[in-house]
């Protein structure tokens with residue numbers, strides 16, 4: 001990723017990380033008290049990917065303020081959290097220490113992880129809102145391949161790109177492409193945790209990646225795709241502004257009467 005793009009996005013993420021941590025998505029008090037941040041969807045993905053994580057070396061890519069990293073460590077994994085935001089990592093480390101769990105934190109561009117981490121992991125774990133920051137999805141998947149041991153597995157749980165296309169539901173307005181068409185310089189005020197959050201560096205650079213492009217990138221990087229599931233329900237409103245929960249507690253994106261895809265899970269292995 002070019003340095004200017006990284007700088008723009010890092011500035012935005014440093015500020016978001018500063019305001020995240022006690023809000024509708026990130027409940028630090030509950031985490032410290034022992035709650036897990038892993039939802040049914042991530043647990044299903046972990047089950048498909050590796051079964052138990054106990055005793056595994058796991059790298060959590062784009063770990064943000066470390067909620068899932070800490071939750072994975074509590075399940076008995078040896079966890080490394082990687083992010084390019086020093087503010088996010090400092091918050092993650094402080095939370096881990098309050099939770100009394102030991103993790104390793106690495107500050108790096110996810111597409112260019114330190115060589116010392118190569119072949120070090122049984123599981124690469126990445127979830128929700130990671131790929132839209134990545135210009136070169138091939139470089140992201142190649143980094144995953146480098147990080148995995150032979151026989152290791154990628155678990156990617158991501159927002160469906162169809163959801164990313166939608167600006168408003170009523171009226172239905174699309175303002176973002178489905179598939180990659182280069183960088184989009186956006187003004188992104190607030191955050192998904194709070195649309196009114198005080199964020200000064202509101203510029204971001206984001207990218208669309210279709211499901212087909214993601215799967216193809218995984219294959220071209222040398223991974224073997226084992227499972228791909230699209231979901232029409234999500235455990236949370238990840239965007240923070242689109243839909244509320246239905247009677248069963250799940251969030252759906254209704255286009256007319258029908259629920260559109262909102263998430264997908266990809267499991268892929270590095271061959272032995």
Ligand SMILES: C[S@@+](CC[C@H](N)C(=O)[O-])C[C@H]1O[C@@H](n2cnc3c(N)ncnc32)[C@H](O)[C@@H]1O
Nearest residue numbers: 013062064083084085108109110127128129133
């Ligand atoms: C939406 S958050 C991921 C949320 C995470 N799944 C969670 O549960 O909190 C996206 C994260 O990607 C990180 N990020 C964005 N671009 C990056 C890059 N090129 N290298 C490393 N981290 C990056 C941001 O700092 C941010 O923490």
